[in-house]
Amino acid sequence: MRATYSEQALEISVEDNGHGFAKAPDNALSDGLRNMRERMADIGGECRIISLSASGTKVVLHLPWSSTKSK
Numbered sequence: 298m299r300a301t302y303s304e305q306a307l308e309i310s311v312e313d314n315g316h317g318f319a320k321a322p323d324n325a326l327s328d329g330l331r332n333m334r335e336r337m338a339d340i341g342g343e344c345r346i347i348s349l350s351a352s353g354t355k356v357v358l359h360l361p362w363s364s365t366k367s368k
Contacts, residue, residue, distance in 0.1 A: 306362060312355040319350040333358075 300309045330346060333356070337344040342360035
């Protein structure tokens with residue numbers, strides 16, 4: 298897990314060295330991944346999921362400070 302911040306944004310990433318996946322599972326949008334993306338979008342941020350088969354997975358949450366000032 299890594300958290301970084303600057304004058305522009307906060308970014309949190311969680312990464313593993315597991316199996317990863319070549320494409321999202323059929324049920325990937327049923328709750329977990331979709332909810333993370335929707336919740337970040339609701340507050341003006343972004344959720345990126347980067348995964349490759351046999352290379353692990355990385356989830357990046359990016360929240361620009363400007364998006365939180367108006368909330």
